[in-house]
Amino acid sequence: MADPQVIVVGNEKGGAGKSTLAIHIATALLHAGRRVAIIDLDLRQRSLAKFFANRAAWMAANAQALPMPSEPDMGDGKLLARAGEDEQVARFDEAFAEARLTADVVLIDTPGGDTALSRLAHARADLIVTPMNDSFVDFDLLGQVDPVTLELQRPSIYSESVWEARKQRAVERGGSIDWLVVTNRLAVAEARNRRRLDSRLAKLAKRVGFRIGVGLRDRVIYRELFPFGLTVADLSNDIRPVSVSLAHVAARQELRNLMQAMGLDDVMIALDVAA
Structure with missing residues (x-):
């Protein structure tokens, strides 16, 4: 059996939409017939794990x-969060080894x-997907800008972390890590601030080596479906817990675009067929 692809959704800033992206990536892959194993390392919040627990409950009820x-199984997340680093790493190693056997x-x-x-x-990733809101607050983790001119000065802490992960991966296993930064939770209206960010992001991409894609907009449908453990990839004539509108069609297209940006064209095609 070939080694599974390892996709890490990462960003050192909270509130960027990591779990929302992870949820949608997972469900899109599942609908394309992939065997997916999930590991939720946000030990206290565990949004990804809760989403699929909600999904199981909703399916049983309906x-x-x-x-x-x-x-x-990594055990109780809150207890593990209080455990020592060695124990956390050991539990993750066990979970990762188990996931690789079946996924x-x-x-x-x-x-x-x-x-x-x-x-x-991050060091075990084949692909890192990093969401970033259209804010210089989020950009600051990737790159530093001049406070007067807003010109790009240097990579920042998260870019340096990914660089270290790439070096560790090269030493331990060889190969490289693909890095995709997606602009996420964008407002529908165009804004001058976003144009400024796009320019700096493009310069930083060339400097540190990542690709740029478009993530998911800030749509009500993404929040509406979470309590059911559902995404727009799941909606059908039989599965429709909320009323469907043209905005939901646009949301599904956003998910297709995300899959294409990740290099998962076959998953994008599967979503087209299922639509």
């Missing part, structure tokens, strides 16, 4: 069947901060 990922894709959601588990996960 006599529906939807694809589900596997989730290696085509291992999807890891990371916390909004610099932790030993997050650094370890």
